[in-house]
Amino acid sequence: DGGITQSPKYLFRKEGQNVTLSCEQNLNHDAMYWYRQDPGQGLRLIYYSQIVNDFQKGDIAEGYSVSREKKESFPLTVTSAQKNPTAFYLCASIISTGAMNTEAFFGQGTRLTVV
Amino acid sequence: AQKITQTQPGMFVQEKEAVTLDCTYDTSDPSYGLFWYKQPSSGEMIFLIYQGSYDQQNATEGRYSLNFQKARKSANLVISASQLGDSAMYFCAMREIQGAQKLVFGQGTRLTINP
Numbered sequence: 578d579g580g581i582t583q584s585p586k587y588l589f590r591k592e593g594q595n596v597t598l599s600c601e602q603n604l605n606h607d608a609m610y611w612y613r614q615d616p617g618q619g620l621r622l623i624y625y626s627q628i629v630n631d632f633q634k635g636d637i638a639e640g641y642s643v644s645r646e647k648k649e650s651f652p653l654t655v656t657s658a659q660k661n662p663t664a665f666y667l668c669a670s671i672i673s674t675g676a677m678n679t680e681a682f683f684g685q686g687t688r689l690t691v692v
Numbered sequence: 693a694q695k696i697t698q699t700q701p702g703m704f705v706q707e708k709e710a711v712t713l714d715c716t717y718d719t720s721d722p723s724y725g726l727f728w729y730k731q732p733s734s735g736e737m738i739f740l741i742y743q744g745s746y747d748q749q750n751a752t753e754g755r756y757s758l759n760f761q762k763a764r765k766s767a768n769l770v771i772s773a774s775q776l777g778d779s780a781m782y783f784c785a786m787r788e789i790q791g792a793q794k795l796v797f798g799q800g801t802r803l804t805i806n807p
Contacts, residue, residue, distance in 0.1 A: 610795055619698075619783060619799040627793055635794065665735060669795065671787070681727065681785070681795055683737035 579604045583668050583684030589692050590655070590662065598653045598687045600668035606682070609651040610669040613637060614686075620667060626651055655689065663691045694719050696786050698798035705774050706806050712759070713769040713801050715784035723789035726767040728758065731781040731800070740782075743767060771803075779805045 581602040590596045600609065608627045612620040622635030626645040640659025645651055651670075655662045668684040695718040705711045717726065728740040743751045743758045751758045759768040771778055781802050787795045 608793065608795075612797070617802075620785075620797040622794060622796060625794060633792070667735075667737065669737075671795065679725065680739045680742060681787070682739075683729075686735045688735075 581668060581670050581682050581684045583666075583687050585687060586685065588687055588689045590689060592691055593657045595654055595656050596689065598655065598666055598668075598689070600651045600653065600684055602649050602651075602670045602682070604670060604672065604682060605648070606670035606672050607648070608671045608673075609645070610671075610681070611635075611641075611643065611651070611653045612667045612669065614665045614667060623653065623666075661691075662689055664689060694721075694786065694788055694792070694794060694796055696784050696796055696798035698784055698801050700801045701799070702802045702804070704804045704806060707776060708773055710770060710772045711774050711778075711803065713771070713782050713784075713803065715767045715769065715798060717765050717767060717784075717786050719765075719786065719788055721788040721790050725787045725789065726758070726760070727785040727787070727795075728756070728767075728769045729783045729785065729797075730778075731783060733780070737783075741769065774805050776805050776807060779803060 584599045610625040611623040624643040626632035642654045666687045669681045671681045697716045724745045726743045730738040741753045741756045743760045755772045757770045781800045783800045784798045
């Protein structure tokens with residue numbers, strides 16, 4: 578079955594450590610997105626990518642980094658520069674950068690906690 | 693600038709009643725798509741309905757319909773005959789087709805269905 582997979586589901590990080598969240602899709606989608614969600618809040622865009630080897634900063638990119646070396650993969654690194662990384666992280670993909678009638682597919686999310 | 697606004701932080705509705713969740717948007721791109729997602733307490737994002745900016749008719753999907761008023765830049769979600777399982781967070785989102793092609797979300801509305 579096609580879909581988008583995030584791993585791990587739960588992640589614990591010590592202060593000062595970098596951690597990488599995985600996002601993989603086998604839908605052949607061009608565009609991929611990373612969001613951060615705090616309790617009771619909306620989704621805030623961290624980074625997005627419309628094509629391999631290219632990505633753009635979203636609204637809250639500070640303290641995060643990404644790569645897009647393969648079409649199906651868009652990992653997010655939460656660096657030690659991110660002051661308050663505890664949050665729920667969602668990855669999404671959408672089929673084509675120019676398509677109108679499309680659904681954005683989401684992974685199940687990664688819940689990151691700093692201990 | 694691309695922006696989505698949901699002005700209802702929470703709504704309480706009796707079971708079997710219809711409910712309208714408000715969404716207004718701002719964009720200068722003539723080509724865009726509007727989405728509604730449901731997020732239950734598990735955190736998964738469930739796609740409900742899509743409306744393209746050039747679609748002549750309002751989108752419908754089962755009990756969900758989208759009241760699209762282009763001149764007012766509003767895209768309200770209407771849920772008919774609400775059920776207890778409809779209790780969740782609901783997010784409106786927009787993606788510009790010609791511009792930056794970000795997928796941006798509103799702050800969400802927490803819907804509670806009372807028996």
